Amino acid sequence: MTTVIDGKQVAASVIDAVKAASQTLQDETGIKTGLAVVIVGNDPASHAYVSAKSRMAKECGFTSVQHTLPEETTQEELAALVQTLNEDESLHGILVQLPLPKHLKSEPIIQSILPEKDVDGLHVVNAGKVATGDLDGGLVSCTPAGAMVFVRRTHGEDLSGLNAVVIGRSNLFGKPMAQLLLAANATVTIAHSRTKDLPSVCRGADILVAAVGRPQMVKADWVKPGATVIDVGINRIAAPEKGEGKFRLVGDVAFAECAEVAEVITPVPGGVGPMTIAMLMANTVIAAYRKAGKKAPKF
């Protein structure tokens, strides 16, 4: 029987632990954990994610501030906002929702966030810690951290002897995911748009992770029988059966057919997505503990 991982349930257990940790911090030090989320422009999908993040931060007992900037915001204005948030002692985490509108450069903005407040784990200091195997000293990118929770629950802490294939090489997901798998002793392949014969590369994977942004690209005959398949993709496709102009969410994996071959698989929605938000909350409370000079909890 194939196991379909319930990401909402696993995320809820992380959120419970985050709530308890933020309450303990507040009881012991009077410090309330604070998260700032910045969004520029009008992309409706981005707005939906950002509202979900702000809502969850409140539910965790955090101070939650959301800055919604207009599409025409300049590089200097955005940089100035990040500076203000860096200096705000009541904020422990800063997240700038990506992608930014085309006229803005995201890299200098991300690198201007203080590493200790970079709850997305995108600052070179945090990315570098993951790359050098220091998984406890910095902040790990939320989506790969969440995907690793599923991998650990399925395979344990040590992935010795297992082949992992990550499709996608972004800084936000593919690269840190590959590094976390490597740190857990998996033998890791990173595939991307220039990879030759992707289906056969994927067929070698005991753990197959897809983060491409192409609806249902991974087919059943790409999956090794008994593999664990983690679907990171979030794609909106037309759903005329729901009515005209309606959409539904699908991953990068053709779920129904791959579920017949895989032993463990994550669905979309309800898989990696809810874990991303949970790990963002976890990173924020970790940042608050460190700022208070206390040993941060592990999630």
Ligand SMILES: NC(=O)C1=CN([C@@H]2O[C@H](COP(=O)(O)OP(=O)(O)OC[C@H]3O[C@@H](n4cnc5c(N)ncnc54)[C@H](OP(=O)(O)O)[C@@H]3O)[C@@H](O)[C@H]2O)C=CC1
């Ligand atoms: N669930 C969640 O919480 C999150 C979900 N996502 C989702 O994950 C997906 C990927 O996100 P992200 O990493 O930011 O995306 P990017 O667009 O930054 O990266 C996509 C990667 O896929 C590769 N790729 C594109 N087309 C192909 C192809 N035909 N064959 C093989 N590889 C291909 C690209 O290769 P190349 O480098 O050669 O161009 C690139 O490395 C998206 O659907 C996104 O919405 C992202 C973050 C969080």
Ligand SMILES: Nc1nc(=O)c2c([nH]1)NC[C@@H]1CN(c3ccc(C(=O)N[C@@H](CCC(=O)O)C(=O)O)cc3)C=[N+]21
């Ligand atoms: N700086 C930055 N950090 C990010 O982590 C980041 C980002 N920018 N930009 C966009 C991607 C995407 N992302 C998602 C988070 C949650 C869900 C999520 O909760 N999805 C639900 C469904 C939500 C729905 O119904 O629309 C699910 O999969 O069940 C999805 C996608 C974070 N990202």
